[in-house]
Amino acid sequence: MSSSDQPTLRFIESNGIRMRIAEMGKGPLVVLVHGWPESWYSWRHQLRALAAAGYRAVAPDMRGYGKTDKPEPVEAYDIHHLTGDVVGILDALGEKTAILVGHDWGAIVAWHAMLLHPERFTALVAMSVPYSGRGPQSLVQSLQQAMGDNFYYILYFQEPGVAEKEFDADPHAILSRLYLSPDSPRDPPEITDRKRAAGGWIPRLGKPKGLPYWLTQADLDYYVNEFKEAGFRGGINWYRNFHRNWETTPQLADAKVEKPVLFIAGEKDTVIRGASADALRAMMKNAVPGLRDVKLFLNTGHWVQQERPEETNAAILEFLRSL
Numbered sequence: 125m126s127s128s129d130q131p132t133l134r135f136i137e138s139n140g141i142r143m144r145i146a147e148m149g150k151g152p153l154v155v156l157v158h159g160w161p162e163s164w165y166s167w168r169h170q171l172r173a174l175a176a177a178g179y180r181a182v183a184p185d186m187r188g189y190g191k192t193d194k195p196e197p198v199e200a201y202d203i204h205h206l207t208g209d210v211v212g213i214l215d216a217l218g219e220k221t222a223i224l225v226g227h228d229w230g231a232i233v234a235w236h237a238m239l240l241h242p243e244r245f246t247a248l249v250a251m252s253v254p255y256s257g258r259g260p261q262s263l264v265q266s267l268q269q270a271m272g273d274n275f276y277y278i279l280y281f282q283e284p285g286v287a288e289k290e291f292d293a294d295p296h297a298i299l300s301r302l303y304l305s306p307d308s309p310r311d312p313p314e315i316t317d318r319k320r321a322a323g324g325w326i327p328r329l330g331k332p333k334g335l336p337y338w339l340t341q342a343d344l345d346y347y348v349n350e351f352k353e354a355g356f357r358g359g360i361n362w363y364r365n366f367h368r369n370w371e372t373t374p375q376l377a378d379a380k381v382e383k384p385v386l387f388i389a390g391e392k393d394t395v396i397r398g399a400s401a402d403a404l405r406a407m408m409k410n411a412v413p414g415l416r417d418v419k420l421f422l423n424t425g426h427w428v429q430q431e432r433p434e435e436t437n438a439a440i441l442e443f444l445r446s447l
Contacts, residue, residue, distance in 0.1 A: 138212030149175025159228020188358015
């Protein structure tokens with residue numbers, strides 16, 4: 125890649141913190157919000173495509189990640205701070221409005237930004253995590269009831285200091301086990317006992333026998349080096365706010381996303397649990413009257429914008445042109 129088709133990396137002040145953003149292109153602003161455990165780099169394919177199509181594409185390292193600030197308090201990672209950070213990006217760039225694209229946890233942030241700051245965001249492309257409205261209890265409460273003493277990563281992440289200690293000790297081990305396709309060959313897991321007491325997460329995930337086709341060694345090295353420097357605590361703190369986010373957003377009980385929305389996922393993404401496009405449409409219908417389309421890519425897992433960059437870019441640009 126020549127430097128001309130590389131994004132510019134720079135720092136801005138947003139919502140009281142210093143954020144690093146990757147930026148490409150000129151035109152209407154599109155903000156790309158990554159998930160866990162990721163970085164601005166997760167959008168490397170989309171930044172170029174959006175810039176080439178006449179958009180100003182901006183992908184931040186979100187709060188707690190990469191070169192962006194990592195405040196100490198757990199509460200500093202709640203949904204109000206995270207959506208405020210995205211609004212602050214618009215302010216720092218001198219833009220009144222933007223289109224949002226969010227994947228994984230970034231989709232949760234983007235859904236909430238549409239609801240909490242509707243005057244600032246004109247449309248949304250949500251990936252991997254659908255929105256069906258505010259539930260009768262928080263996700264953490266539901267998981268505790270469902271899982272009991274069994275291991276589940278979101279519950280593991282609620283334990284103060286524990287998961288980040290495991291991952292910080294070996295960033296390569298956790299990232300190389302997570303950044304895979306559904307059919308990627310792996311060794312058998314070292315821990316098969318479902319009880320939490322049997323151990324942490326890395327030994328429950330079989331060691332990969334190689335890299336997936338969509339990830340180069342240089343890509344993996346970039347991610348690993350970012351987490352070696354930043355640590356995992358910031359990103360895991362997002363999960364520690366699931367209950368707080370639910371408690372502090374009673375005003376969203378009947379809130380709806382009215383602006384245009386496109387939903388994209390890999391059909392084999394474990395987050396959607398095998399749901400068809402029709403099932404996802406039905407699930408989102410009440411809370412997301414603005415839903416225009418659901419696109420599921422065959423034989424594709426969780427890392428959809430990296431696994432299927434061309435199809436993802438085409439879907440995003442088709443949606444943007446329809447606005």
